[in-house]
Amino acid sequence: MSKPDPRPREHWEFFWPMMQGRTEVQGALRLCRELDDSALDELLRHHSKSTVDGMVEIERRDVFDKALQAHSLIAVALFSGYFPESLGAAESKQILELLGREPVRKYYEERYPVLLPSLLRLHVAGQVKLPRETSEDAWGGFQWLVRFSSRFERDPHLATFNNLLDGFSYGDLNIQVFLDSLTDSKAALSGFAKPPELCTRRESAALGMLRFLTFCRELEPALRAMEGVPLTQSACWFFYAYWFKGFAEDVGGRAEECLKVLETWLTQSTEIGIRAERDVKMSVLETRDAVTALVDGRYAAPIINRLRLK
C-alpha cells in the first residue's frame, strides 16, 4: 500500500493557525461563549423579524458572516482534497463549537441558508463523509479561490451593493430606489474620486455594483475552466452560492438591470473612444453570459448530485 500524500496535512497545518489569527473567527467564538442561546438567537435573527440597525449588532453579525466564510473555505478545501479528510480532534471540537451551536446553525441553515458550513459540520461530526478530489488541478482551484476571495472580501462598496441586493435598506435607499437613481451617470458615479469613508451609501452602492459585475465576469470563466474537477468547481460556486442560489431570480434580474444601465450610459456618452466603446460592449456581453451561467444552477449540480441533496 502506498503512503498517503503528506501535503494535505501540511496545507492544513499552515492554514489552521492562520485561521486562528483571524479576528472574526475569534470574535465569533467569543460571542458564542458570552451569549446564551436566547441572546444569540436574537442577534442572528432574520432581518424581516426586526430591523438590524444598531452599530454593535451590525458589527457582531458581520463577525459571524466572516467566520462562516472562513469555515466555508475549509469545506471547499475538503472537496478539493487540499486538506486531509480528518482535521484533528481539537480542530473539530472548535469547529463544532461554532457551527453546532443551535442559533448559529439556524442562521446559516434557515435564515440565510448557505450549504458549505452545514456540510462541514456534518463531516466533522462524522455524519457525512464529503467526497474528495485529489489532483493538483483541484488544489489549484482551491488556491485560486483563496486569492480571488481575498481580492473581494474587504471591499466596502461591494458590501453595500450586496446588502441592497439582499433586501437591506439604508434609510430610504433600497435596491429599487438605487437602480432607479442610476439614470444620470455623472451623478451616480460621483463617488469615484472619494475615499470609501466619504462616499454616500448611494455612491458606495454604485461603485459596488460595478465591482459585483467585475466579480461575476471573473468568477464564471474560472469555474468553467474547472470542469475537470467538478467537485471543486461546485464547491467554489457554493462558496458564493448565497448570491446566486437563494436569490437567483433577484440577482439575475438585478444584474440585468445594472447591465442595461451601463448600456444606456454608453449610448449617452459623447466622449468615449471607438476602442473603449468596443471594450465596454464586450464587457457587458461577457458579464451577461457570466451571470446567466452563475444563476442557472449548472455549477450546483456536481455536489447536489453526488450527495443526493434536494
Place this chain on the structure above:
Amino acid sequence: MSLTELGIQYASLHLDPSPLPGDERSCVFLSKRPPTALVVFVHGFRGDALETWQPFDRIATGSEAFREVDLVFFGYDAHYSNVMASSSFLYDFLKDAVAGPEAIVSALLPKLRADRSKGYKRIVLVAHSLGAVVCRWALLRAVEEKKEWRENVKMLLFAPAHSGSDLGAVASAAFSNVPWVPLFVEAVKAKVPLVKELDPESRILTELAERVRRASPNELCLRAHRVIVAEREIVVSNLPFPGDPCPDALRDTDHVSVCKPSSRVHKAVGFLQEMLK
C-alpha cells in the same frame, strides 16, 4: 479558457496568502523554504495591495525562480493619505522586516519564523506609479539615517510617477480595474492629496529629486535598477528620474496594464527574476 490559461494551477512553493502581522492591508506569500530574498510590491494611487499586480502573485508563486523568495504585497491608504505618510509606513515595514521575522510571519507559525532568523540577502522593491515615489522617499530616509540594509535593496519601477502626471488621467486610470472605466472618465474629479502631490510642480517631487541629487553617487539604492514604461502611457511622464537608467518599454500596455503580466507581456517577470540572481 483552460486552467493553465487562467493560471489556476497548484502553487506548491509558497503558503496561501495571509495578512502581514498587524497589517490587514498588506498580504504576504511566505516561501515554504528558508527564504534568501524579499520582494515587496508597492501599488500606486487608489491601488490595492493585490489587485494592482494581478496576476503577478500567481505567476511568481508558480515559478521555481521565486522558490526561496517571500512576496509581500504592501498596502497603504492610497485614497486619502499623502506620500510622506505612506513612505513612512513602508520605511517602518522594511526596517522591521530586516530586524527580524516578526514583521513578516505570525507568531502562530514558529517554524516559519525560525526559517527566517538569518534575514534576507536581497530585497527588491517593485513599485507602480505613485508607489515609486513612496519607495524612493522610504529609501532616501534609509540613506539619511545610514541604515546598513539599504545596500541590499534594489528598485524595479513600473510607470513611475517621479516626473509628474496628468492629474485627471491619474485619477481616472486608477479605476481601470473596472472594465467599463472609459464610461466614467467624465465623472472623475481629482481632489485628493495624493493626486495633487503628483503634479509636475509638486514640492514632494522636486524636493525628492533635489535630495537624491545631493546624496552620494555611491548610494545605489536610490537609483532604480530597471524602469519599465508603457507604450501607451498618458498618465505619467516617461522622463527618467535623475540617475535612473533609460526605461524599457512594453508593447501594447498602458499605465495600468504595464504592471500586470499577461501571456503577451511576461517580460516584466523576467526583469524581476534577473534582479533576484
